[in-house]
Amino acid sequence: MIIGIDFDNTIADYTGVFYRVALQLGWISADIGQSKTEVKDYFIQQNREPKWTELQGIVYGKEIGQAVPYDGALKCLQSLKEQGHTLYLVSHKTRYPIIGSKVDFHLAAKNWLATNNFIGQINAPFEEDTLFFNETLDTKVNKIKELKCDVFIDDLEKVLTHSDFPTSCQALLFQPNLSNDQSNHITHWHEVNAQLC
Numbered sequence: 001m002i003i004g005i006d007f008d009n010t011i012a013d014y015t016g017v018f019y020r021v022a023l024q025l026g027w028i029s030a031d032i033g034q035s036k037t038e039v040k041d042y043f044i045q046q047n048r049e050p051k052w053t054e055l056q057g058i059v060y061g062k063e064i065g066q067a068v069p070y071d072g073a074l075k076c077l078q079s080l081k082e083q084g085h086t087l088y089l090v091s092h093k094t095r096y097p098i099i100g101s102k103v104d105f106h107l108a109a110k111n112w113l114a115t116n117n118f119i120g121q122i123n124a125p126f127e128e129d130t131l132f133f134n135e136t137l138d139t140k141v142n143k144i145k146e147l148k149c150d151v152f153i154d155d156l157e158k159v160l161t162h163s164d165f166p167t168s169c170q171a172l173l174f175q176p177n178l179s180n181d182q183s184n185h186i187t188h189w190h191e192v193n194a195q196l197c
């Protein structure tokens with residue numbers, strides 16, 4: 001099978017990172033809540049959306065090293081590769097931030113993947129030429145189609161329900177914080193194998 005996988009919030013876990021970085025910068029008070037949504041809502045409510053955009057640039061660039069792989073992600077992907085599946089990483093990620101210092105997000109993500117053994121090792125699940133970073137959501141969905149993915153794993157419904165998402169592709173929604181038991185919804189990487197059909 002050809003299996004496509006998203007990167008941010010599917011392989012890379014940013015839980016607490018937005019909060020910690022914003023707090024270190026003195027942009028938020030400590031009591032606003034630690035999730036990405038709570039941090040985002042704080043900036044939006046205060047009419048400081050550009051600051052939120054800038055924060056995302058810092059987290060996905062300079063501070064990406066604070067993200068950690070989701071539990072079981074590397075092991076699951078290594079096992080899928082060993083089983084003979086073809087794996088592609090297909091991410092929606094602009095190359096440079098809209099606001100703030102010019103960091104190459106694609107390079108930062110590749111460095112993170114290397115540091116965390118997703119590329120550059122004999123048993124790594126990906127290689128340089130199986131990584132696809134797309135500037136827009138539309139180009140990402142078209143890449144999923146072009147690569148003829150049989151399965152795609154993503155944390156965002158808007159990817160999996162996009163009008164151009166191929167009907168032949170099985171959509172697997174990865175949302176660790178939701179505990180409902182919908183089919184095609186996984187909360188942990190160890191559930192992936194059982195979902196593949």
Ligand SMILES: [Mg+2]
Pocket residue numbers: 006007008009010154155156
């Ligand atoms: Mg994502």
